[in-house]
Amino acid sequence: MNALIASSHEAGFLPLTEIGGKASNLAWLSDNAFPVPAWSVLTVSAFRQQLRSEGIDAWIEQCIARIDSKDPASVADAASRIQDRILAMPLDAEIRVAIADVIAGREGVRFAVRSSVVDEDGDAASFAGQMDSQLYCLGQEAIEKAVLVVMASAFNERALIYRLHRGVSLEHIQAAVILQEMVDSDVAGVMFTAHPVTGSRRHALISGTWGCGEGIVSGLCVADEFTVELDGSTIDSTIQEKDTYLVMHDGGHGTVEREVEERRRLQPVLTTEQIIALRDLGKQVANLKRFPQDIEWALKDGELYLLQTRPVTSLPANTSVKAHPLVWDNSNIQESYCGVTTPLTFSFAQRAYTTVYTQTLRVLGVREEVIEAHRGMLENMLAFVRGRIYYNINNWYRGLLFLPSFSTNKEDLERMMGLQDPVDMIQDQTLTFIEKLKRLPQLLRALIRMLSGFRKMxxxxxxxxxxxENTYQDFDRSTLHTRSPGELIRLARHLDKVLLDNWTTPIINDFYVMMSNGKLHRFLVKAGISDPGIIQNNLLSGEAEIESTEPTKMLLGMCDYLRERPSLRRLVVNGDNQDMLKRLRHADPNFHALCQEYIERYGDRVMGELKLESITLRQDPGFMFSVLRNFLSRDDLTLEALNNRESALRHETENTIFPQVEAALGRRQRRKFENVLQQCRSAIKHRENMRLARTRTFALYRDIFIEIGNQLAFYGNLDAPRDIFWLTVDELYAWNDGRAVQTDWKPLVAARQAEYQGYHDEEPPHHFITHDVPYLHNEYRYPHEQTIDEDASTLRGIGCYPGVVEGNIRLIFSPDDELNLNGQILCTVRTDPGWAPLFPTAGGLLVERGSTLSHSAVVARELGIPAVVGVPGLTAILKDGEAVRMDGAAGTIHRCASELSGEADDAA
Incomplete structure (x- = not known):
């Protein structure tokens, strides 16, 4: 084998570093018997020998080294000087002989002379169009001159700038030169086996023009385009008016531009049969390469030729993929996991949902093999996008298929979860009679067990x-520090079994809430009650002994104690939160004991209470004293006043609505309506009461994980104790079991913290749809997005409790914000049960997210506070201190022209 030149067959045995990317791909095409015009390649050894022949190789490296990548002028200067030197050289004698051997016996055959740079046509950089090609070269002299031009073009300005832009080294540039028989094509062009515009990997894009393909590559000629399915027959054609094309120059060397005859200007350059044949060739290349290809082709006298292939180096997002649409919504769950959430919290919540809903299917009588078949659904009830937790709505709807009356349950679920954007991609199954018979036993089991559960609730x-309570009392927080990390993980797994594996009652009750609430709504609509949503809210208000309001009532009782002791009251009002508990131990042991009792009972009920990373009153009791100070600013706010306020609207609404239902539907239906109402009230009460158990369960796990973090930081596995929140439960369990795939956690934590830092500066929409992989080529946009009008005079949401309030807005987003409301209107993005102690001193409540059954709405009704939830763009539009007039019945907020002074006047 000649070291300076290789035939197409010989080239297949040479390394890429010797023949460059383009020749390597040509050798592959030839070896696989694709129709490639005959060719040979002058190797990189020939290129180096040419530069050494007059000793300019070292000089070129010096010129390259002096290039300033930030100075385009220095690139242009170096390129010009290097090319001039190369073109001024005679071609090495041995290379001339090698060329003569190639063209011997091929008189009249014209050649294309092209570069094949070592870095060219690779996976990362194609160098397409960066080096020069010489076409229609005839005879020894023309080919020799073309070889020098191509060698010099490896150093042209375009190629050097391309290298700098793509991060490819400028040092030791190596090039081979391809000599390929020229196809004097009738039609030529380029084919991408993955669509470069839509990103579809199932469609090819073929561009073709009359004459030589250089017309497309150079951009001189207009081309027809054909989008064709790789595995189908559909062709989408775009036929252009082709006014010019490139053909061989009359003088023989190079190309010349000619006008296209009028009859061919709008004629497709390819027939359907030719498009399919070309598509099939391209598909064969891509399938063998197992990678999308960019292929140059030519057609002569009905014969197709492949001139080169290279991997596609970039594709846009695949806009054609509409498979596997997934709907994500956090209208409801954002109450529990507000804002950016850490990996530990999400992984814990995800495991908990999987465990609990697996149990629920068992309670409903679903067979084990069916449960296993739906494991993918059960393990994906939740999703994690940009640090926020979302419901996978597709899987929630699929879960409803286990119950009878899918459409009714779907509507009820959407109402309970506050889904503002119901979707229909999961629909009730249309079954044959035989299929219905087979499914009937399961539906009957589910119905019987569910109704039995409702009766026994x-x-x-x-x-x-x-x-x-028994499990909670057995848990000794004070001794956690005495346990090893392994013992702590085993303790967490013990809680998995005794608590999470026995959590079906809250879930069955959630179904009870969903169905009874839906049934109640349909009763009101059937009776012709105007504003049924508002009336339903009023009827559900004033329920006694709801745990979510008990922390507030206990704090109000503590305020009554303080009001009877002026000096103690002054201490709480004027003292520093940081050492208040210590001062109270000496100032009033009885009140100190009350504070400790509150912390023990409700110390985990704080803003973001289900986020394991949240700081609770156990770590910082300051929030409790801020709320007490808030309550003490209102002497009219007492426990007795609150109790009297709770039931007034409820009784008034009952006295109005019960007779209307009876008049419309009859006495029997009225009794049934009252029974459904009582069921709904009871179910909501049970839900709120069991939520405290959920809060305290999370608190037990929180204490375990915090202690693990303390010890891992102590032993140097983590930089800080709270870094534990950047790991997942699965990672901790695997670490304990010997299944960990990474044990150096510090860089992992640092990487996650860096990624999540950017998430705090954005607010993804509450609802969006993704296709294929959620994290790839998807924009998280609300499908019904409307531009927020920051100058809007009136905003609209869902009215949850009636009352007209005029007052100033107080924006609160976290416990670190100013919490003193004193009659101002509390305005926020979302709430959870931990916000409840702030509500009594608010003149009204405005919440951007939520529904009529969300926690903020439930508590507002219990406390008799006018409230509006589900107001799009609320916190982006209203400003802190701005004056508004809100109507809790109509769900409207009117922005006042000027700021109000003093306390809000409740005109309800």
């Missing part, structure tokens, strides 16, 4: 709460 709730 008071007893089930009592048993659930007692079981939790």
């Amino acid at each position: 008071p007893l089930m709730v009592a048993d659930f709460r007692q079981h939790f």
Whole structure:
């Protein structure tokens, strides 16, 4: 084998470093018997020998080294000087002989002379169009001159700038030169086996023009385009008016531009048969390469030729993929996991949902093999996008298929979860009679067990709460520091079994809430009650002994104690939160004991209470004293006043609506309506009461994980104790079991912290749809997005409790914000049960996210506070201190022209 030149067959045995990318790909095409015009390649050894022949190789490296990548002029200067030197050289004698051997016996055959740079046509950089090609070269002299031009073009300005832009080294540039028989084509062009515009990997894009393909590559000629399915027959053609084309120059060397005859200007350059044949060739290349290809082709006298192939180096997002649409929504769950959430919290919540809903299917009588078949659904009830937790709505709807009356349950679920954007991609199954018979036993089992659970709910709730209380009392927080990390993980797994594996009662009750609430709504609509949503809210207000309001009531009772002791009250009002608990121990042991009792009972009920990373009153009791100070600013805010306020609207609405239902539907239906109402009230009460158990369960796990973090930081596995929140539960369990795939956690934590830092500066929409992989080529946009009008005079949401309030807005997003409301209107993005102690001093409540059954709405009704939830763009539009007039019945907020002074005047 000649070291300076290789035939197409010989080239297949040479390394890429010797023949460059383009020749390597040509050798592959030839070896696989694709129709490639005959060719040979002058090797990189020939290129180096040419530069050494007059000793300019070292000089070129010096010129390259002096290039300033930030100075385009220095690139242009170096390129010009290097090319001039190369073109001024005679071609090495041995190379001339090698060329003569190639063209011997091929008189009249014209050649294309092209570069094949070592870095060219690779996976990362194609160098397409960066080096020169010489076409229609005839005879020894023309080919020799073309070889020098191509060698010099490896150093042209375009190629050097391309290298700098793509991060390819400028040092030791190596090039081979291809000599290929020229196809004097009738039609030529380029084919991408993956669509470069849509990104579809199932469609090829073929561009073709009359004459030589250089017309497309150079951009001189207009081309027809054909989008064709790789595995189908559909062709989408774009036929252009082709006014010019390139053909061989009359003088023989190079190309010349000619006008296209009028009859061919709008004629497609390819027939359907030719498009399919070309598509099939391209598909064969891509399938063998197992990678999308960029292929140059030519057609002569009905014969197709492949001139080169290279991997596609970039594709846009695949806009044609509409498979696997997934709907994500956090209208409801954002109450529990507000804002950016850490990996530990998400992984814990995801495991908990999987465990609990697996149990629920068992309770409904679903067979084990069916449960296993739906494992993918059960393990993906939740999603994690940009640090926020979302519901996978597709899987929630699929879960409803296990119950009878899918459409009714779907509507009820959407109402309970506050889904503003219901979707229909999961629909009830249309079954044959035989299929219905097969499914009937499962549906009957589910219905019977669910109805039985509804009837036994008071007893089930009592048993659930007692079981939790027993487990909770057995948990000794004070001795966690004495346990090893392995023992702590085993303790967490023990809680998995005794608590999470016995969590079906809250879920069955959630179904009870969903169905009874939906049934109640349909009753009101059937009775012709105007504004049924508002009336339903009013009827559900004023329920006594709801745990979510108990922390507030206990704090109000503590305020009554302080009001009877002026000096103690002054200490709480004027003192520093940081050392208040210590001062109270000496100032009033009885009140100190009350504070400690509150912390023990409700110390985990804080803003973001289900986020394991949240700081609770156990770590910082300051929030409790801020709320007490808030309450003490209102002497009219007492426990007695609150109790009297709770039931007034409820009784007034009952006295109005019960007779209307009876008049419309009859006495029997009225009794049924009252029974459904009582069921709904009871279910909501049970839900709110069991939520405290959920909060305290999370608190037990929080304490375990915090202690693991303390010890891992102590032993140097983490930089800080709270770095534990950047790991996942699965990673901790695997670490304990010997299944960990990474044990050096510090860089992992640092990487996650860096990624999540950017998430705090954005607010993804509450609802969006993704296709294929959620994290790839998807924009998280609200499909019904409307531009927020920051100058809007009136905003609209869902009215949850009536009352007209005029007052100034107080924007609060976290416990670190100013919490003193004193009659101002509390305005925020979302709430959870931990916000409840702030509500009594608010003149009204405005929440950007939420529904009529969301926690903020439930508590507002219990406390008798005018409230509007689900107001799009609320916190982006209203400014802190701005004056508004809100109507809790109509769900409207009117922006006042000027700021109000003093306390809000509740005109309700």
